[in-house]
Amino acid sequence: MRRETDRIFGQDHPSISLHLLREKGNASALIDDNKLFRQWFARADFFKHLDELPLGLSLEPTDDPTLLTYRNKTILNFGTNNYLGSTHLPEVRQAAKDAIDKFGVGSTASRLAGGTQQLHLKVEAEMSRIFKRAGTILFNTGYLANFVMLTVLGQSGYCVFIDEECHASIYEGSQRSEAKQYRFRHNNVDQLKALLIKRGAPDGRNIVCVDGLYSMSGSVAPLNDIAKLRDVAPFLLLVDEAHSFGTLGANGLGVADMLDCLHTVDVITGTFSKSIGSIGGFSVFKDPTLELVRFAAPSYMYTAALPPPTLGGVLAALDRVIVRGDDLRAALHGNCKRLSELLNGSIEPEYAMPGPVFLLRLRTAADALEAWRYAMEQGFYLNLVLPPASPRGIPMLRMGVSAAHSSGQIEQLCDLLRFIMRRYPAGY
Ligand code: PMP
Secondary structure (H helix, E strand, O other), X not given: OOOHHHHHHOOOOOOOOOHHHHOHHHOOHHHHHOHHHHHHHOOOOOOOOOOOOHHHOOOEEOOOOOEEEEOOEEEEEOEOOOOOOHHHOHHHHHHHHHHHHHHOOOOOOEHHHOOOOHHHHHHHHHHHHHHOOOEEEEEOOHHHHHHHHHHHHOOOOOEEEEEOOOOHHHHHHHHOOOOEEEEEOOOOHHHHHHXXXXXXXXXXXXXEEEEOEOOOOOOEOOHHHHHHHHHOOOOEEEEEOOXXXXXXXXXXXXXXXXXXOHHHOOEEEEEOOOOOOOOOEEEEEOOHHHHHHHHHOHHHHOOEOOOHHHHXXXXXXXXXXXXXXXXXXXXXXXXXXXXXXXXXXXXXXXXXXXOOEEEEEEOOHHHHHHHHHHHHHXXXXXXXXXXXXXXXXXXXXXXXXXXXXXHHHHHHHHHXXXXXXXXXXXXX
């Protein structure tokens, strides 16, 4: 039987194929040998009604950051991390084009082997200036920023304490390090305290890792309470502000800025792939010794540096959306307030979502998939988050709000969510 995508796009349409998952005859020996392939192969039945994996759809961007096209149909994008609409800001686009015209499209070398250009140094200096910190290291992604910092800092004799909802890059970095790793329940300061007392390194070689704004629950870390635990045991505090940089805080620097406790944070990591609208990661730190991380991590030393158009765009975005971005943050918060009234009003305060990340938790994965498909049919792209990626294994729909969304678009989303909430039982 011809696939729907084949009919619309022809056989050559490069969608992420479900053929392998669906047609058991295609199973190769690799599936028997590889545990992860086996798990996905076993999911075939769950996705059998779909033409494409929802986790790998090809959605085309348009000239409007809130709109996508999918199979020639316009879709409203609420599965976004483009919180300030930076991808499409005229000054950001122009700066990327100017950088191409002046310096070409690629760096073609690692930072330590001839790949460092003035633009890298300018972005690093600007980040240190904005955060009033001793130093900044740029990375190719936010993932690498966390991964590299933890593999280098987590030396033998160290203990790393990680909130259970921290990003995978923090887990992977600490797992690949020589440190011992302990996980504490999400935002549970009492449990972290107990762990620090019981398991903390006696000489204070402890690292506590949290996200500022959690990407999968939309909640915020109680940074002041966490910082106070230094009375119990000393530790280095690393905060991943990937989703909060640009969106929260009086200066748009994130949750530590919002809670007025930036001075208590030793290392701030984050990404340029969300509010900054581009790609790249950063680690901003108090202690200038951390510059040495550059020479200690193969995953920094042996990979090509970010290219000029990315850096040109990032520099322009730092100026427009961080330094001069209060208007965009006001627009974003106006949009968030509307959705917050609808969603936060119907859940326990412990699940509150104070930033631009919103969730609807549903009872079963089948309900979540059906609701997600319904949203797609109605012209809305939302993120479908299924176990094991969803916190506490609760299936959910995730929404990201942007300053670029109009109030009319937010109202349309509210109507859709009201319908879904009436039709499917909540998963809280
Ligand atoms: N930290 C958090 C909390 C994230 O959500 C993400 C990306 N989703 C990252 C780090 C990684 O950022 P990047 O996409 O730039 O690798």
